[in-house]
Amino acid sequence: MCHYCDMWGDGTIWYLNPKNYARHMYTLPKEAKPGATKAVGEADPAGYINLERAMVDALERGPEEYEKAIKFARDMVDMTQGSVGGWMGQVVPLRDAERMAEISNPLGLIACICRKAMLGIEERCPENMTCMGLGVGMLKWERWPERYKGGVHWLSIEETKQWLRDLDTKGFVHSLMMFGPRFIGGICNCDYPACDALTMRLDHGFNMLKGHHVAMVDYDLCNGCGICVQRCQFGALKMNVTLDKANIDQMRCFGCGLCETACPRKAISLKERSKIPSLQEVW
Amino acid sequence: MVDKSKIKVPKATPQDLTRLPIKLPKITIDHNKCTVPFWCKKCLQVCPQLVFQCYCKHLEKLRESDPRQPGIYEVIAVRRDKCHICNKCVEMCPENAITITLEEA
Numbered sequence: 001m002c003h004y005c006d007m008w009g010d011g012t013i014w015y016l017n018p019k020n021y022a023r024h025m026y027t028l029p030k031e032a033k034p035g036a037t038k039a040v041g042e043a044d045p046a047g048y049i050n051l052e053r054a055m056v057d058a059l060e061r062g063p064e065e066y067e068k069a070i071k072f073a074r075d076m077v078d079m080t081q082g083s084v085g086g087w088m089g090q091v092v093p094l095r096d097a098e099r100m101a102e103i104s105n106p107l108g109l110i111a112c113i114c115r116k117a118m119l120g121i122e123e124r125c126p127e128n129m130t131c132m133g134l135g136v137g138m139l140k141w142e143r144w145p146e147r148y149k150g151g152v153h154w155l156s157i158e159e160t161k162q163w164l165r166d167l168d169t170k171g172f173v174h175s176l177m178m179f180g181p182r183f184i185g186g187i188c189n190c191d192y193p194a195c196d197a198l199t200m201r202l203d204h205g206f207n208m209l210k211g212h213h214v215a216m217v218d219y220d221l222c223n224g225c226g227i228c229v230q231r232c233q234f235g236a237l238k239m240n241v242t243l244d245k246a247n248i249d250q251m252r253c254f255g256c257g258l259c260e261t262a263c264p265r266k267a268i269s270l271k272e273r274s275k276i277p278s279l280q281e282v283w
Numbered sequence: 284m285v286d287k288s289k290i291k292v293p294k295a296t297p298q299d300l301t302r303l304p305i306k307l308p309k310i311t312i313d314h315n316k317c318t319v320p321f322w323c324k325k326c327l328q329v330c331p332q333l334v335f336q337c338y339c340k341h342l343e344k345l346r347e348s349d350p351r352q353p354g355i356y357e358v359i360a361v362r363r364d365k366c367h368i369c370n371k372c373v374e375m376c377p378e379n380a381i382t383i384t385l386e387e388a
Contacts, residue, residue: 003290046357049336053361060307063300070295085292117336120324145347146339193333199362205295283293 001274002209002283003084008182013212015092015176015184021104021135023183048196049117051076055204074206082181087283089175089188089197091211093257093270094164097174097187101160104134104184109163111150112188114196123150130167132160132187137179164189173198173233173256175208192233202234209283211255213270217246221267228259228268250279308368308385310334310360316380318353326358326372326381332365335372 004014014020051073058069074086081088092100101107111123112131121128129150141148155163164174164187172189175197179185192198201208215237224244229237236252237259239245246268248259260268273279320326326335337358339348348355360366372381 003292006290046338046340049338049359049361053359056307056362056364059298059364060304062304066297066300066303070297074295084290086295087293117338118327118333120321120327120337144342145345146342149347203298203362203364205297209293281293 002090002212004087004090004209007084013096015090015096015100016103018103020182020184023136023180047076047080052196052200052204070204070206073204077207081178082183083178086206087209088178088207090209091173091175091254091256092187093211093213093255094168094174094261095257096212097164097176098161100134100176100184100187101132101157101164106135106138107155107157107160108133108138109153109155110138110148112190112194113147114190115194118194118196125150129153130172130189132163132189134184134186137183137185168258168261171231171233171258173254173258175256198233210253210273211257212273213255213257214250214253214273214276214279215248215255215257215259215268216250216271217248218267218269219243219245221265222246222263223265223267225264227264228262231258231262233258250276251282305364306386307363308366308383310363310366311382311384312358312360313378313380313382314357316378317358317376319351319356320358321350321356323377324358325375325377329371329375331369331371332362332367334360334362334366336361 001009008014008017008020010017010019055066055069055073058066077083077086077088109129110131110133111128115121115128116123138152141152167189168174172191175188176184177186177188188195188197190198192202197208200206222245224246226239228246229239234252234254236249238247240247255270255273257270260270320337324337327337335358337356339355340357341348341355350356368383368385370383373383
């Protein structure tokens with residue numbers, strides 16, 4: 001149970017609690033205060049990029065400045081997104097992503113903004129339609145057409161599950177995205193260097209919580225085919241050459257479950273993090 | 284209402300702090316020469332470490348932007364800690380807008 005489960009879980013895993021998908025988003029736009037350039041929470045085109053740039057710049061000035069930059073970024077994310085501790089996403093395995101699709105409505109796909117920014121992939125490119133929107137936030141497209149430029153591909157629950165499975169087969173990590181306090185607004189399907197959220201977590205240690213599971217290898221079933229090794233985006237899965245079996249570093253495992261879905265012999269299984277004492281506090 | 288001060292928030296696990304401070308390459312982009320970065324986007328495609336990021340500078344309500352219009356998009360070098368100065372972007376840039384320098388420590 002992560003700290004969001006404590007706060008918003010109501011006794012269950014917080015992203016399976018339907019209360020966390022409900023939010024009145026169709027409020028009237030707030031009037032900007034005189035003198036203020038933007039209302040708090042309003043999209044700043046360079047806001048997130050500037051946070052990342054400030055952290056990289058602080059690397060040149062020493063550890064204290066670097067930690068200060070990270071603390072500033074966490075506070076900014078908390079203020080604008082309503083998260084706690086700067087954690088505004090969490091890795092979810094495929095089975096939980098499918099259950100999330102059953103809870104919220106409407107469902108749709110839009111173009112990934114990270115890959116647009118990092119790789120220059122156009123919004124209309126069909127391979128780039130991986131950003132899955134959940135809930136009423138998807139109906140907000142007419143306010144910021146730039147974000148929804150490639151159009152919205154609306155999906156039914158069954159289609160959403162099929163898309164998630166297809167994206168999982170390709171090797172994308174699923175993670176939920178928070179937009180505002182206690183509101184889960186999307187499932188991000190991305191991979192390490194292109195995804196800004198995953199890169200922030202792996203390079204600077206914030207923004208994305210680990211999932212509620214960790215993967216374990218059954219050495220009796222594993223035959224060392226190595227299919228799972230290329231799927232791990234977090235550097236947790238290596239080939240144990242001595243034994244010729246897959247080996248998972250569970251302190252690094254994020255519980256995305258990509259190795260589990262790829263294993264042809266069902267040798268990898270996901271165990272609940274809360275049932276393993278040494279990993280309970282590793283998020 | 285939950286008291287947020289009592290909730291145990293996970294700690295950040297940032298980069299190896301004992302290595303800091305480190306010297307990073309300085310990447311400058313002349314925005315007078317680079318006016319339509321998302322239409323050109325050669326630097327984004329060629330960089331092996333995804334150092335650059337391109338974003339819409341003039342985000343307007345109720346309106347889509349045109350990437351062919353000068354000054355709407357802007358490309359900046361964000362992940363300079365990943366840059367290993369292969370100079371591919373400098374060679375590839377049609378406007379010669381990118382310069383990379385590494386100062387002596």
